[in-house]
Amino acid sequence: MLPPLYDAHNHFHDDWLVPHQPAIDDAVRAAGLRRAVVNGACPADWPVIAALARCYDWVLPSYGVHPWDCGNRPPDWFALLQARLAADPRAAVGEIGLDRWMLDSARPDDPRLAGLRRASLPEQGEVMLKQLALAATENRPVAIHCLQAFGALEGILRHVNVPPRGFLLHAYSGPPEMVPAFADLGAYFSFNAAFTGEHHAARREAFKRVPLDRLLAETDAPAMPVPLPLDRHPLPPSPTGERVNHPGNITLAYSGLAEVRAMPLGELASLVEENFIRFFLT
Numbered sequence: 001m002l003p004p005l006y007d008a009h010n011h012f013h014d015d016w017l018v019p020h021q022p023a024i025d026d027a028v029r030a031a032g033l034r035r036a037v038v039n040g041a042c043p044a045d046w047p048v049i050a051a052l053a054r055c056y057d058w059v060l061p062s063y064g065v066h067p068w069d070c071g072n073r074p075p076d077w078f079a080l081l082q083a084r085l086a087a088d089p090r091a092a093v094g095e096i097g098l099d100r101w102m103l104d105s106a107r108p109d110d111p112r113l114a115g116l117r118r119a120s121l122p123e124q125g126e127v128m129l130k131q132l133a134l135a136a137t138e139n140r141p142v143a144i145h146c147l148q149a150f151g152a153l154e155g156i157l158r159h160v161n162v163p164p165r166g167f168l169l170h171a172y173s174g175p176p177e178m179v180p181a182f183a184d185l186g187a188y189f190s191f192n193a194a195f196t197g198e199h200h201a202a203r204r205e206a207f208k209r210v211p212l213d214r215l216l217a218e219t220d221a222p223a224m225p226v227p228l229p230l231d232r233h234p235l236p237p238s239p240t241g242e243r244v245n246h247p248g249n250i251t252l253a254y255s256g257l258a259e260v261r262a263m264p265l266g267e268l269a270s271l272v273e274e275n276f277i278r279f280f281l282t
């Protein structure tokens with residue numbers, strides 16, 4: 001019998017999952033999920049997530065402005081965030097972060113970025129810093145998204161206060177060599193189920209270097225679809241034809257991470273449970 005499972009980062013509220021929510025609830029309960037951190041990316045998400053948290057006992061709400069949504073944030077976003085956190089002492093902050101991929105590598109017509117003003121890295125940094133400072137003051141768990149901006153992120157984290165409990169680098173895709181520096185700064189690292197894909201050897205290498213007491217697991221569902229042959233919860237494609245990841249694939253994140261760390265699955269699951277409770281629930 002495995003200990004209960006914990007998804008450190010997903011987007012259960014996302015439009016792509018809404019039609020499937022009751023079936024997903026059944027599936028994740030059957031898989032043994034105890035808690036999932038559901039991350040808002042913009043203020044419009046936040047009341048939706050608060051409502052889900054009232055409906056599903058496994059939903060742990062997290063409120064933040066994502067770097068993709070940073071360019072479209074309303075003027076009163078920060079006051080709204082403060083109010084959200086004040087209303088729920090167990091809520092986390094996130095997802096926040098820095099994303100150079102959106103600026104340098106994303107296709108101009110990427111449907112996931114449709115309608116979004118792509119904020120510059122300095123603007124993203126300013127919005128991230130305000131949220132990080134709030135998380136630090138209140139010692140809330142905070143989830144950081146970073147794509148192709150790990151040098152900049154490390155520079156920032158060295159010079160600001162972070163929450164005494166630490167912070168989460170979700171789906172860490174930075175260089176394996178930077179893991180110890182981030183760990184020293186207080187980072188937890190969540191292994192995404194998609195990292196089981198053949199082309200993700202560098203991600204797996206990075207997770208070999210993560211201290212055992214900083215390991216977590218996540219799906220980022222509906223984003224980051226898992227390798228097709230390993231997808232035990234296929235969902236219909238999104239309206240724009242993209243594959244949709246199911247939160248039930250958290251089991252694959254656990255088995256993939258157990259393999260990377262050459263640990264029995266039960267031992268890994270106990271470790272992740274301890275880490276999750278320490279970081280998110282105490």
Ligand SMILES: [Zn+2]
Binds near residue numbers: 010011095220223
């Ligand atoms: Zn995410």
